[in-house]
Amino acid sequence: MQAVPLASLAQADAVLSILPPDQAEATAATLAPILAAAPTPPLYADCNAISPETMERIAARLGGRGLRVVD
Numbered sequence: 001m002q003a004v005p006l007a008s009l010a011q012a013d014a015v016l017s018i019l020p021p022d023q024a025e026a027t028a029a030t031l032a033p034i035l036a037a038a039p040t041p042p043l044y045a046d047c048n049a050i051s052p053e054t055m056e057r058i059a060a061r062l063g064g065r066g067l068r069v070v071d
Helices: 006-011 021-036 052-063
Strands: 014-017 043-046
Touching (some): 021 052, 043 052
Parallel strands (some): 014 043
8 A cells, every 4th residue: 555645546446445444434525526537437435434325325326426336
């Protein structure tokens, strides 16, 4: 792993969200426009210990921008 500018994530094949659960929604909101602007949007995998309701909100936010989302 290596740190990269957020804009570089648009070049990834997949993004794994692994962070404190209370940051999952805010991170998804931050990344949504960056990832949606990619020529081929990456798969967004939420690997956090979050509730089903939180995952539904994240999936709706990202899926509404055309991203593929898995939990």
